[in-house]
Amino acid sequence: MTELERALVVLGRALDVPEPPDVVAAVNARLEPRRARRTPAPRRLAVAFALVLLAALLATLAIPDARSAVFRALHIGGASIEVVDELPEVPAEPDLELTLGQRVTLDEARRDAGFDVRRLEEEPDAVYLGDRGTVWLLYGSPERPRLLLAQTPFHSVDQELLLKKVAAAGTMVELVSVDGAKGAFLSGDPHFLFLLDELGNPVEDSARLAGNVLLWNEGGIAYRLEGDVDRETALELAGSLR
Amino acid sequence: MEGRPPDDVALAERARNGDERAFEELVRSHQRIAFRTAYLLTGSAADAEDAVQAGFVKAWAALPRFRTGAPFRPWLLRIVANEAHNRRRSEGRAEALRLRAGRGLPGDAAPSPEGAVLSLERREELLDAVGWLDERDREIVTCRYFLELSEDETATVLGIRRGTVKSRTARALARLREVVEG
Numbered sequence: 001m002t003e004l005e006r007a008l009v010v011l012g013r014a015l016d017v018p019e020p021p022d023v024v025a026a027v028n029a030r031l032e033p034r035r036a037r038r039t040p041a042p043r044r045l046a047v048a049f050a051l052v053l054l055a056a057l058l059a060t061l062a063i064p065d066a067r068s069a070v071f072r073a074l075h076i077g078g079a080s081i082e083v084v085d086e087l088p089e090v091p092a093e094p095d096l097e098l099t100l101g102q103r104v105t106l107d108e109a110r111r112d113a114g115f116d117v118r119r120l121e122e123e124p125d126a127v128y129l130g131d132r133g134t135v136w137l138l139y140g141s142p143e144r145p146r147l148l149l150a151q152t153p154f155h156s157v158d159q160e161l162l163l164k165k166v167a168a169a170g171t172m173v174e175l176v177s178v179d180g181a182k183g184a185f186l187s188g189d190p191h192f193l194f195l196l197d198e199l200g201n202p203v204e205d206s207a208r209l210a211g212n213v214l215l216w217n218e219g220g221i222a223y224r225l226e227g228d229v230d231r232e233t234a235l236e237l238a239g240s241l242r
Numbered sequence: 243m244e245g246r247p248p249d250d251v252a253l254a255e256r257a258r259n260g261d262e263r264a265f266e267e268l269v270r271s272h273q274r275i276a277f278r279t280a281y282l283l284t285g286s287a288a289d290a291e292d293a294v295q296a297g298f299v300k301a302w303a304a305l306p307r308f309r310t311g312a313p314f315r316p317w318l319l320r321i322v323a324n325e326a327h328n329r330r331r332s333e334g335r336a337e338a339l340r341l342r343a344g345r346g347l348p349g350d351a352a353p354s355p356e357g358a359v360l361s362l363e364r365r366e367e368l369l370d371a372v373g374w375l376d377e378r379d380r381e382i383v384t385c386r387y388f389l390e391l392s393e394d395e396t397a398t399v400l401g402i403r404r405g406t407v408k409s410r411t412a413r414a415l416a417r418l419r420e421v422v423e424g
Contacts, residue, residue, distance in 0.1 A: 004415055004422075005387060008372075011365050012388030018287045020277035020294075024269050027298040031262075102405055130403075 100138070101130030109135045115153045115221060118241040124149075139227075147227035147237070153220060174231065176214070178223075178238045183216025185231045214238055250314040258305045265305070269298050272315060275389070276322045279399075282384045283326040293329055297322035316391070316398035323381075323399055371421040379414035386411055 109127045110117045124137035140146030174185045214225040214234035256264035280290035385396040397404045
């Protein structure tokens with residue numbers, strides 16, 4: 001530990017922090033109604049499944065005018081897409097590289113990823129290792145990204161962790177098939193990409209404004225292809241991965 | 243603090259299975275560090291208390307998805323830190339976080355040797371420098387040095403990779419060095 005680090009620890013111990021309140025009783029009081037409500041939920045689960053199915057069905061029709069709470073969520077494997085009336089406020093992240101993670105070479109990514117990292121026919125201009133084992137391939141420059149391809153292994157994603165798109169009501173959500181794998185194509189109004197933790201809170205750095213996005217799962221890997229491309233081009237690119 | 247994990251693992255497992263007493267025990271033993279975390283992130287005792295309460299309530303709800311055997315403390319602190327963030331952001335407090343350096347070290351009636359190496363003036367200077375770091379750098383400093391969490395714990399609490407903890411720590415220290423030594 002350096003002198004500066006030691007000084008910070010000493011400073012931390014000397015900080016004026018108020019005496020912590022005892023919250024045991026307050027927490028118990030807030031939990032009481034929840035515990036009382038804890039009942040077996042097979043019926044609720046069944047309803048939830050039905051809603052997801054309905055959501056998937058309706059999504060095939062595209063849902064730019066989705067206003068009903070009934071079809072707000074579409075689940076694709078470990079990812080969920082939620083349509084909301086208003087997008088949440090997301091702090092602008094001017095530094096794309098910082099968001100994507102650590103810059104590595106494609107060979108390093110292949111060595112460290114623990115899965116078979118795929119790429120488009122074209123060599124990526126930059127490769128990043130991000131949180132949760134995501135490998136990002138950037139085509140174009142960080143200032144002017146043309147295409148982004150993200151590959152996230154499910155096994156390294158906490159089982160609770162959810163990939164989530166939050167789309168405005170004007171976003172088109174179309175269910176598609178990528179070489180037989182279930183996927184979705186999001187286009188139209190802006191939407192945000194979030195990685196959520198077990199409580200549904202966005203993980204730091206994960207929120208980003210995305211262009212059109214093709215999202216699909218294949219062989220335990222969640223793929224996202226983002227860029228200013230139409231559905232056919234995105235599907236073609238997805239089919240060309242190697 | 244370090245001797246806690248084995249007990250936590252057993253208590254968390256019992257709480258996960260619906261044992262309310264076990265969860266109460268976890269609340270009791272972690273409320274101090276939870277409050278400290280929330281306070282250092284919000285700078286407000288009221289917000290911190292609210293974040294801690296909400297954090298425990300959410301932790302109870304999330305327990306069924308808590309991985310058996312995983313360390314409980316960083317998992318909980320992450321929830322609390324999220325709650326603290328939400329409160330700070332919802333109030334639009336984007337200005338530098340102002341904490342205060344106390345005159346003495348908590349729990350020390352007599353000045354300790356380590357307290358003596360850092361004069362009050364220098365503490366305030368260093369704290370000012372920390373306060374002007376950007377939010378991410380400040381969080382790293384808070385977790386690693388003010389809360390004395392390990393790199394792994396910090397990674398869990400902030401939801402980032404261990405490598406990112408290392409690189410951000412290095413960046414934050416470099417910036418602090420520039421300010422206090424420059």
